Amino acid sequence: MFSVRILAVAALTSGLTLLPCWHGGKIAYAQEGYFSNGVTTVPVVKKGSRSSQERTVIVSLLGASAVVAALGTYYALDAKSLSDQVSASQDHTNLAWSPRRDSIYSDSDRSAKIAQVTFGISGALFLGLIATYIITSPDDLVSARELQSKLQSLPSISVSQEGGMLVRQSWAY
């Protein structure tokens, strides 16, 4: 049981040591048996990437959603500004309803409707973006790489004062 623990720590440490080997999303994970002389390969996990078409769709959806949301914001602010000019929450403003106020009301109502529609479209595009992002999420690609050499001929072993032991080994591939 104790030897298994040491092996696990060794494997973990090996993996951490190999982290600097990250190149373009490639990670080498440690596994049992690295200390045996017969090991000649190391598994490399490469993060998969979306196709250019998928990226184009995602960026397009994001851009379209943002542009439509910006348009909606413009109309929402316009509606708010116009609405404030004629809104009256209290009795007796001592003002008469005039054709000019009627026109402001109509403009405000029109802008509010446009804002609601554009926000709806923007929300739909955004939901489409989330769905596309999830659907096109790439899988990891695992491949075996040949070990070129061992950086250290022998594993380094350190013993902590609290007890336990750390075995360290490095590879290049």
Add this chain to the structure above:
Amino acid sequence: MQSRTPHFALALALALGATACAPDIATNSYFCGPEGLCPPKQSCNFGEFPDIAYSCQLPESVSAFRCAGAPLDQEPDDTQEQGTALGELQCETRQNLPSFGCITSATDVDHFVFNKSASCGGDNPQVQARIQFPIGAAPVSVQLLDATGATLRTGEFCSSQVETDTGMESRCITTPDLEAGTYTLRISLDSEANANCSGECDFNRYKLVLAASSR
């Protein structure tokens, strides 16, 4: 934090969408505009009740136009002979109390009769008649007639003295001092104004102020 940004943006967009609402206008906030104009979903209350006349209210709350009767409307006064007697025209405005009247239809006419005997003196003695009425219903006109019924003057819009945004409009007659005699003010709807809600508001109330001054 990075993954929360899209959610925040979406929430912001939805919040902005919610604020993009149409104007909120409480009932009784506005007086009726020209030809009974009111905000959408509100109607002009031409009646005296349940609230202020010529204010914009919910359609189910408004009442129809009705003349109140004496002393706010002296009938019959459709002819010069039946005109309401105002007595002797005094030289100070405050000595001439305002009179009130009501026109019920396009054919209704009101008459007010007054006497003018002595000049007020001064450099520029004048007589002024002014009627004030809500803009929500048909405009009212005023004419100054002599004893024979001939028209001496017709009232004009007093733009410099009236803030029409309050829902009221005035027509004035200003004339140099009148010779001693009996005169009549004839008040009716302004048929030339063509602002009677397509016949739906062929009525109105008014206030008349008659004054003589030395300048």
